[in-house]
Amino acid sequence: MSVITEKKANDLIFDKISAMGHEQVVFCHDEKTGLRAIIAIHNTVLGPALGGTRMWQYASDADAILDALRLSEGMTYKAAVAGLNLGGGKAVILGDPRKDKSEPFFRRYGKFVNSLNGKYITAEDVGTSKLDMEYIAMETKHVSGLPEHKGGSGDPSPVTAYGVFMGLKASAKRVYGHDNLQGKKVMVQGAGNVGRYLIDNLMKEGAQVFVSDIFEDQIQRVVSAHSSVKVIAPQDVYGIDMDIYAPCALGATLNDDTIPQLKAAIVAGGANNQLQDPNRHMQMLMDRGILYAPDFVINAGGLINVYSELEGYNRQNALAKTEYIYDQTLAIFEAAEQEGISTMEASIRLAQRRIDAVANIKTRL
Ligand code: NAD
DSSP states (O other): OHHHHHHHHHHHHHHHHHHHTOSEEEEEEETTTTEEEEEEEEEOSSSSEEOOEEEEOOSSHHHHHHHHHHHHHHHHHHHHHTTOSOEEEEEEEESOTTTSOOHHHHHHHHHHHHHTTTSEEBOBOTTOOHHHHHHHHTTOSOBOOOOGGGTSOOOOHHHHHHHHHHHHHHHHHHHHSSOOOTTOEEEEEOOSHHHHHHHHHHHHHTOEEEEEOSOHHHHHHHHHHOTTOEEOOGGGGGGSOOSEEEEOSOSOOBSTTTGGGOOOSEEOOSOSSOBSSHHHHHHHHHHTTOEEOOHHHHTTHHHHHHHHHHHOOOHHHHHHHHHTHHHHHHHHHHHHHHHTOOHHHHHHHHHHHHHHHHHHHHTOO
């Protein structure tokens, strides 16, 4: 009986991998360090699969696998739309980032990354730090986003925020006919790395900025730099009078509960996976006439920054490439209208077309 159950479980994993189109999924295990990790390589048509390593205490192994599969698929689309020669990959380490880390743990993980010979390039993500990347780099060169003193590109957040700002301007252009954000009411949810730099850009432009965070010290950092920013309690974010809602905290903030409350004309922010259910909640936004700038399109600045590191890092080049998010976002809005589809669907189609076209060239002599 248990053999049958196990077989069913395995079949489900392969069904999922085959439906999502992954090339390779690697399970890493090391008894001595307690390392358990999954490296998911979704697509390498455009280039090596680059994506961060997340460390998280998952409720189950199945949750960890699904997270790795979904995140790596998202990286494929993000890189393709951003015009980078990168594929999509992502890794998850199963464990508590506050308790289970050590030098041997990450060096052992680095050896696993190295065994893929550059097919997967790792980087920082939720639960992993610059120091962890330094340990990984002791065992493999296939790691990016190292600190500046190690020859890396350092903190990607200012570049991510700049790309998000470009996405906001493109959205404004679409809705208001001009991209000047002066006087526009922008609700920035999350005063972390991305949110803070986004607010700096918005203030320079003369926008009317609202901010919310669950931690007082994060709010204080913003308010001490920009005294005119208005603070909104986390539970009041969705209902305030605003033009643009910019989610820069966690994912899934666009859901059954929040969308009906939104007074914004535009949703454009840096957080990953903003739509709790990508199909249903995208449709709900469309039904309410709210323009949605897909998250993976406008938050690609961090990836562009890391990609520049592979070519020999230069921040000005990274910012210049990130500016292209403005044109790409407008092109996606246009394609969505022409094809009668959502902006999310238009972005995925754009990514898939580029991947298919390049795959076609690669198969020819
Ligand atoms: P961060 O942890 O520095 O900031 C997130 C902030 O959100 C924190 O200050 C946190 O207190 C706050 N927050 C959490 N829950 C909240 C809530 N309910 N209401 C209001 N605030 C809340 O993270 P970050 O690096 O700024 O990233 C923000 C988002 O952007 C994440 O979803 C991340 O995956 C995504 N992202 C970041 C980058 C990057 O370069 N940092 C790149 C691409 C995508």
